[in-house]
Amino acid sequence: SQQGEEDPQALSIQEGENATMNCSYKTSINNLQWYRQNSGRGLVHLILIRSNEREKHSGRLRVTLDTSKKSSSLLITASRAADTASYFCANHQETSGSRLTFGEGTQLTVNP
Amino acid sequence: NAGVTQTPKFQVLKTGQSMTLQCAQDMNHEYMSWYRQDPGMGLRLIHYSVGAGITDQGEVPNGYNVSRSTTEDFPLRLLSAAPSQTSVYFCASSYAGGLLNEQFFGPGTRLTVL
Numbered sequence: 259s260q261q262g263e264e265d266p267q268a269l270s271i272q273e274g275e276n277a278t279m280n281c282s283y284k285t286s287i288n289n290l291q292w293y294r295q296n297s298g299r300g301l302v303h304l305i306l307i308r309s310n311e312r313e314k315h316s317g318r319l320r321v322t323l324d325t326s327k328k329s330s331s332l333l334i335t336a337s338r339a340a341d342t343a344s345y346f347c348a349n350h351q352e353t354s355g356s357r358l359t360f361g362e363g364t365q366l367t368v369n370p
Numbered sequence: 371n372a373g374v375t376q377t378p379k380f381q382v383l384k385t386g387q388s389m390t391l392q393c394a395q396d397m398n399h400e401y402m403s404w405y406r407q408d409p410g411m412g413l414r415l416i417h418y419s420v421g422a423g424i425t426d427q428g429e430v431p432n433g434y435n436v437s438r439s440t441t442e443d444f445p446l447r448l449l450s451a452a453p454s455q456t457s458v459y460f461c462a463s464s465y466a467g468g469l470l471n472e473q474f475f476g477p478g479t480r481l482t483v484l
Binding site: 291293298299300301302303306346348357358359360361362363 | 374403405410411412413414415418428429460462471472473474475476477478
């Protein structure tokens with residue numbers, strides 16, 4: 259069963275606005291990763307945050323991790339139409355060995 | 371570097387047919403994996419390998435076989451295709467340390483089983 263859950267399932271915003279997506283998980287993790295998938299394409303890695311980190315930045319992306327709440331959020335600032343895609347979180351659980359568990363994704367639409 | 375390549379891009383099979391989905395990477399990655407993605411769902415792990423000669427089952431391994439005779443290649447075999455295996459299949463790889471690092475994904479193979 260899926261251990262990662264994204265919220266919301268779909269998000270529609272205007273260009274220039276910020277987009278926030280949330281992800282929850284159920285067990286202790288080693289790290290949590292965010293990926294982007296454009297329609298009909300493979301997944302592209304965005305950012306990885308380790309369990310001992312609380313916040314990471316990469317360009318217009320900001321990821322936070324709250325291990326006490328077992329949740330993470332991805333913030334995209336000053337969104338662009340090109341940010342339209344599905345965004346997935348994936349967690350590496352401490353007890354899962356070499357498995358990465360993906361959530362069901364958030365479909366982000368940025369309207370020009 | 372070509373990264374992770376997958377062939378074919380599209381495939382249509384009849385129920386009961388067998389086929390092999392190819393995956394290759396030229397980054398000398400030790401860890402490779404196969405996922406399937408179904409509409410409205412995230413990716414589910416089918417099989418994975420932490421190095422040449424070593425494979426293990428993921429979340430949904432039934433109906434699929436894998437082998438890892440070289441570091442570069444990780445083919446996925448469908449033994450007897452079923453309509454439930456209609457999906458998009460992604461291969462991924464990463465550096466030594468497996469899931470401690472980012473995964474590099476191939477472009478996917480879209481499979482339809484009639």
